[in-house]
Amino acid sequence: MLAQQLAETNGEAVRLIQVRGGLGAVPGVRMAGVHAGIKKRKSDLALIALPGPHVCAQVITTNEIKAAPLLATNAHLDADGEAIGALVCNSGCANACTGERGLRDAQNTARHAATLLGLRATQIVVASTGVIGVTLPMDRLAKGLDRAHKSLAEGPEASYDAAEAIMTTDHVPKLAAYAWHENGKRRVLGGIAKGSGMIAPNMATMLAFLVTDAEVSRASLTEALREAADGTFNMISVDGDMSTNDAVYCCAKPGDALASAGLRAALAAVCRDLAVAMVKDGEGATKTLTFTVSGARDERQARTIGRAVINSSLVKTALYGEDPNWGRIVAAAGSVGAGMNPDTWSLYLGGSTWVERGAIEAMSEAEAHHVLEEHNVEARLDLGLGEATATAWGCDLTGDYVRINAHYRT
Secondary structure, eight states, X not given: OOEEEEEEETTEEEEEEEOSSGGGGSTTOEEEEEOOSSSSSSOOEEEEEEEEEEEEEEEEOXXXXXXXXXXXXXXXXXXXXXOEEEEEEEEEEOOOSOHHHHHHXXXXXXXXXXXXXXXXXXXXXXXXXXXXTOOOOHHHHHHHHHHHHHHOBOSHHHHHHHHHHTOSSOSSOEEEEEEEEETTEEEEEEEEEEOSSSOOSSSOSOEEEEEEEEEEOHHHHHHHHHHHHHHTGGGEESSSOOOSOOEEEEEEEEOSOOOOHHHHHHHHHHHHHHHHHXXXXXXXXXXXXXXXXXXXXXXXXXXXXXXXHHTOHHHHHHHHTTOOOHXXXXXXXXXXXXXXXXXXXXXXXXXXXXXXXXXXXXXXXHHHHHHHTSSEEEEEEEOSSOSEEEEEEEEOOOHHHHHHHHTSOO
16 A cells, blocks of 8 residues: 545545555456567567456547557447457557558457457457558567467556556556445446657647446446546646557446446546656656646636646756746736736746736746746646636646657657
């Protein structure tokens, strides 16, 4: 157990217990991460086998160009969304913009995994991440699946292997899990994710796989997952770009129940931890910005302005340069036409007042510069209009980001 925290969902207080292991914290989930040969050396194929049929909810990219695995999985969820049995994800090749062959490759990946696990192909979720416009080496992938199937295991170590196998430019695997109690039973939600670049606040560029042993209807799980993604994965930015393969999948024990307050709180906590881990691991990033908008008329206004600020290249570069150029923050906030009043907003940095009532600077440049020297910077913009609040997370934009992406394929 790492820590306990109180969360409030729809007015109901829930005690969440942070636990280790990501997916490995969920009883019965077996995983493996292997080197299939899609990448030269690093592991590149993850297989996650569920303990029996699960309902599966998804939130996917809004990009009009969608990769073949998303199209194949959409069809599988239409056919067997109440009985998903496994998830397969490769890194190194996005299998996007690969035409009919790409769709067949995604379907054949599912068929091969289904044969190994004694399932129908439509019970398999498939996902890919990596270079766009390259086809999958199916012979190597099939042999890798064979090895992954033989290596399936429960627990944190297997979860770590699976999380490592879905990484692209990530430096570290990303895992999170929380437990809670309801109706006398301990429930767990765990997840793994990848994401480091092409991260924009609109179903941010990432893949995440979540599993819980809680029972819930698919419709209610879908609604709860979308709510969690809106407040977490859709509130982060590394560079403002959106990929073709973004998706988060959440699997749960099938049931008729609505998502409980505990499940909703755990979803929000796991998604938040994975989302923040992505911006901390942003390509070339040296600093993380936690930006809160308070005093908004409603949550939509707060989120719109929060996303605009953490997605601004000028804010990101000022953060990298530790330059207390607060005008960039305010300009980004006002650029989206969300209804700011120029006379009521105030800006806070690290808990101190930075700018009051839209014009008066209350903090010296030297004080602000000192706060900006920290690796984790917190700022808040109070709009002075209402009670709504939202938080967004971003990182700085550095020369290393340019270097990484200038040579991504070479």
